[in-house]
Amino acid sequence: MKTRLLFLGPPGAGKGTQAAMLCESGGMKHLSTGDLLRSEVAAGTELGKEAEAVMNRGELVSDALVLAIVESQMKNLSGQGWLLDGFPRTVPQAEALEPLLAELQQSIEAVILLELDDAVLIERLLARGRADDNETVIRNRLEVYREKTAPLINFYRDKGLLTSVPAHGSVEVITERIRESLS
Numbered sequence: 001m002k003t004r005l006l007f008l009g010p011p012g013a014g015k016g017t018q019a020a021m022l023c024e025s026g027g028m029k030h031l032s033t034g035d036l037l038r039s040e041v042a043a044g045t046e047l048g049k050e051a052e053a054v055m056n057r058g059e060l061v062s063d064a065l066v067l068a069i070v071e072s073q074m075k076n077l078s079g080q081g082w083l084l085d086g087f088p089r090t091v092p093q094a095e096a097l098e099p100l101l102a103e104l105q106q107s108i109e110a111v112i113l114l115e116l117d118d119a120v121l122i123e124r125l126l127a128r129g130r131a132d133d134n135e136t137v138i139r140n141r142l143e144v145y146r147e148k149t150a151p152l153i154n155f156y157r158d159k160g161l162l163t164s165v166p167a168h169g170s171v172e173v174i175t176e177r178i179r180e181s182l183s
């Protein structure tokens with residue numbers, strides 16, 4: 001199975017859940033920039049203080065800040081596979097990832113795009129109830145996704161790396177679809 005992966009898709013598509021399942025069985029390191037940022041916020045670090053307000057508005061944290069986090073995580077992996085979840089989220093982040101991967105002599109083996117209708121996304125996010133999961137902020141996050149992150153779909157499709165997976169149905173059914181697309 002491929003073990004250097006990237007998850008793409010709107011907030012609420014289930015990237016975090018699916019990434020955790022896949023990494024548990026496949027032994028990859030789950031690198032979620034959202035989770036890493038939330039740990040910084042919880043620990044009250046300078047970085048966390050800088051990120052918190054931005055996250056609670058549903059905006060994106062600066063590329064430089066996120067890149068610094070990803071870089072230090074990836075340089076500490078010692079040969080293990082990885083799954084990037086929530087990064088890259090902008091074209092500049094995707095462009096910055098390339099020299100980092102070149103330096104590590106690694107490359108992305110597959111990009112999984114989890115696709116789901118807006119109505120279902122909003123319903124799932126409202127049910128989750130995280131600090132950034134109220135309706136106004138959710139709508140903003142979906143708009144930010146469309147504007148800043150969705151261009152990455154063509155970015156990776158052009159590289160021949162993209163696989164699209166429908167993200168409706170039960171957690172298990174979706175995991176199976178992803179596994180099939182990776183075999």
Ligand code: ADP
Nearest residue numbers: 011012033034035055059060061066086087089
């Ligand atoms: P979701 O998948 O529900 O959008 P995440 O946990 O991936 O949630 O991200 C939560 C928030 O963390 C984002 O709305 C954004 O503010 C910040 N964030 C996470 N990853 C990035 C990134 N790569 N670049 C900029 N901001 C990010």
